Amino acid sequence: MSVVVPSSLLPASAVPAFRGRIGRDAASGHYAVPFRYRLHIAPADPDCLAIAVTHGLLGLDATLPLRLLPEVPDAPDGSYDALRPLYEASAHLYTGPAAAPVLGDDWTGRIVTTHVPDILRDLALRFRGDGPELLPEEHGRETDALAALCEDGIHRAAQRAGELGLDPAPGARGDAAEALGALFGALGELDARVAGRPYVLGDAPTLADVYVWCALVRLDTVHRWHLDAEAVRRVAGHRALWAYAQRLAARPEFGRHLDVPAVLRRHRAHCAGREAAGAAIGIVDWGAAGTGR
DSSP states (O other): OOOOOOOSSTTTOOOOOOOOOOSSSGGGSBBBBBBEEEEOOTTTSHHHHHHHHHHHTOOOOOOEEEEOOOOSSSTTTOOOOHHHHHHHSTTOOOOOOOOOOOEEEETHHHEEEEOHHHHHHHHHHSSSTOOOOOOOOOGGEEEEEHHHHHIIIIIIHHHHHHHTTTTSSHHHHHHHHHHHHHHHHHHHHOOOOOTTSSSBSSOOOOOOOHHHHHHHHHHTTGGGGGOHHHHHHHHHHHHHHHHHHHHHTTTTHHTOOOOOHHHHHHHHHHHOOOOOTTTTOOSTTTTTTOOOO
């Protein structure tokens, strides 16, 4: 059953959290059944791209349909008109944004969850079937640590460095340098990890690779626009890591839904930040890597 946090208990700016989970069997309420569920995603959003990659690695096209949404939502609040009925059916008098991603239940016409980490884990654990083991039990803690490293050490650090690097306020430059230090530290750790091995955890792709690859895509296609040329040069210096990113992009499961121009259109539709001197310097030629462009 989906758990919905009532709007009255949330800050005005918050979106009610739909946090249902897919269980092991029918007693769970929601359980993995072919053709029962549908994923509604906008692959130009890096979080949705991670879902699309996981879906592809598991080979779920025939049993768990994808509904692909355009890169820019229809409404200023980030809503998709196509998703509004699902949200309204799932929460009484719902008035918040109807945003992607959504794991929807076609049997009930309601939302199971909108929470990206839960969707990724449930795809890997409940919808796997005969597909690859994307969440090996022996690497559970390591996978969680890598997910946190990508979120905090790459995404948030790069975002903060970009915001502060263009801020003329006293102290902003020092804070930006600290954020860049965190970013370079995370990239260095990952660069060492993939040097001499095809995937983050060894010889086969796992959910850890989805986290890392999508973080690198976001760094090179979104965050790069707000970093100066020297920062981008240092980011690009992690050669093993970017070679890994390009290798994975050449795999259909990773590159199929990557559309860099769409990522940029989505970013520019809602980003008011200034571009920095590093904006014109791309690190990976995603098109040459065999992506979905």
